[in-house]
Amino acid sequence: MRAAIRVIARGGVSAATTRAIVSEAKMPLGAFHYVFTSRDELLSQVIRTVTDDERMAVELALPGEGATFEQVVVAALDAYLDLLIADPERELALFELAFYGMRSEPDLVGRQYGVYYREGEAILTQLATMCGLTWREPMPVMARRLVVVIDGVTTTWLADRDTPAAREFVRSVAPWIAASAVPVTA
Amino acid sequence: MRAAIRVIARGGVSAATTRAIVSEAKMPLGAFHYVFTSRDELLSQVIRTVTDDERMAVELALPGEGATFEQVVVAALDAYLDLLIADPERELALFELAFYGMRSEPDLVGRQYGVYYREGEAILTQLATMCGLTWREPMPVMARRLVVVIDGVTTTWLADRDTPAAREFVRSVAPWIAASAVPVTA
DNA sequence: TCCAATCTTGGACGATCGTCCAAAAAGCGC
DNA sequence: GCGCTTTTTGGACGATCGTCCAAGATTGGA
Structure with missing residues (x-):
């Protein structure tokens, strides 16, 4: 196995x-x-x-004290990038398996992505509460957004292996993602 | 062939x-x-x-007159979504080929993504000038951003086939992308 | 210790793969 | 029409695949 x-x-x-x-x-x-x-x-x-448990787990890397929420998001995505760069073949294999499954058992792949979404929800809520924030959009929407971004970052980096460009992308999307978090209304 | x-x-x-x-x-x-x-x-x-020539070409779909730039971006990404939904197996095959190439000829895939970036640059400049705008970030950066987004949208939709969610994502990223375009300084 | 029931194994089988090649087909100048 | 060169073809070969199964190894009760 x-x-x-x-x-x-x-x-x-x-x-x-x-x-x-x-x-x-x-x-x-x-x-x-x-x-x-x-x-x-x-x-x-x-x-x-x-399921790529590490993928989501590693994103809980903490930045220094007193960081803005945007910096927290950057740190999380950067941590995932570190994981991707350290073991590209693992992510490559995951995508190949997903694409293989899309042909033989599409429903299975759909359910598997459902697992990703739930893991993404957990990470996003942890990141937000860590900074005393909450998400403005519904959690399923935010989680899928995160998966789309990570999938895009991964496939593109696997193709061009342009690490600086990937880092730049992470820093440019972070504000967009962070903007959907608002202070929790007491 | x-x-x-x-x-x-x-x-x-x-x-x-x-x-x-x-x-x-x-x-x-x-x-x-x-x-x-x-x-x-x-x-x-x-x-x-x-090269997925259609992918980029189809994104030049024009919205109605007097649309905001954000609406233009949404229309372009929506047009690509239509293409993806109409012929999912084509995009699936493209990704399988890319992943296959990553193992046998990584450099070739990297160069192929370079072609995508250049096509993305062309589309982005056309979209911007259409509205009398120009891009604040360097074009290679913007083009790679576009490819990351499209790759993410594609792989995720191929996996979960959730069309409404994909449409929602397009509408949520569009402002972020459009925000990098500024009026051309005469 | 011995037998029967169970688990474990590596060889064998048919199918299919990529590749090669001798022979058939097709031109073609005369 | 004929001989020669070039192009085209489908059968054959060796390798490797997934799968099966009869035989060997192991176990546990009497």
Whole structure:
């Protein structure tokens, strides 16, 4: 299972053959269909379980004391960028899995993005309350906005690997996102 | 060539076998290696040539007379959304090709995104001058911003197919983008 | 200790892949 | 019409894929 993710990260979904996976896991070939009924079922399981927990978790990186909310947002997105740059193949694999799933099981991918949205909601509320703020727009709307931004930042950076440009983008969107947070009305 | 794109759009990169492509093109099997030296070379050619020209071109859709610049930006992004919704498999294929290329020929994908940026610059300048405006930030920065937004909108919609949410996002980012345009100083 | 039930394994099978190549088809000057 | 060059073709080959399964290893009760 973990081995399958490593294989996909290294060589893409097409490299995730039954033999490559069991070899990575140091298991005999027969063990594959002893655990999973088929290769497609394995990929389904992988898509279902490998939610990018780190992606959202790492965004709780805290800036220095007395920072503006905009700086807090920048710090969070910068922390995600650090994660992306440190392990690009992981994010690459996640997207490949999502695109693969869009063809075989579109509903599954839709549900998986629902998980992302909920994780995004949690992060956004933590960031806001940290600064005594609350979000003006409904949380589902804000969470989807965050996912759109992160997806865009990720795919574009994976393509051009232009780290300074990605940093610049983060600093330019942060005010827009932060502008949707208002002081909590007591 | 066109046949290869159709096959990829229908079944993904993994479905782009030599036999499937020549069958789609109604050509004999031998013709494949008579035209292309290998399958990888074909995919390289496809990535190189299939710039999403329509993507950028369609964004020149004009709103009614006397519209604010923000409304012009919304109309442009809405027009792209129409294109995406009308032919999702095309955009899906483009992303699959890009991700495939990131593993085999990263530099090629980077150059291809350079083409996107230049096309984005052209669109942005056209949109701005149409309203007697100019962009405050350098054009490469603005163009990359546009690509990040479009990539994010696309991947997220492909995953959740939530059209109203995508429309809402377009209306919420438009002010942020439009805010970088200022009246041309005579 | 021995047998039966269960779990585990690696080899085998059919399908399909990319690639090659000998032969057929098609031009073409004479 | 004929011989020669060039283009075009589909069958063949080796590799690799997902999947299956008979045989070997393991376990636990009598």
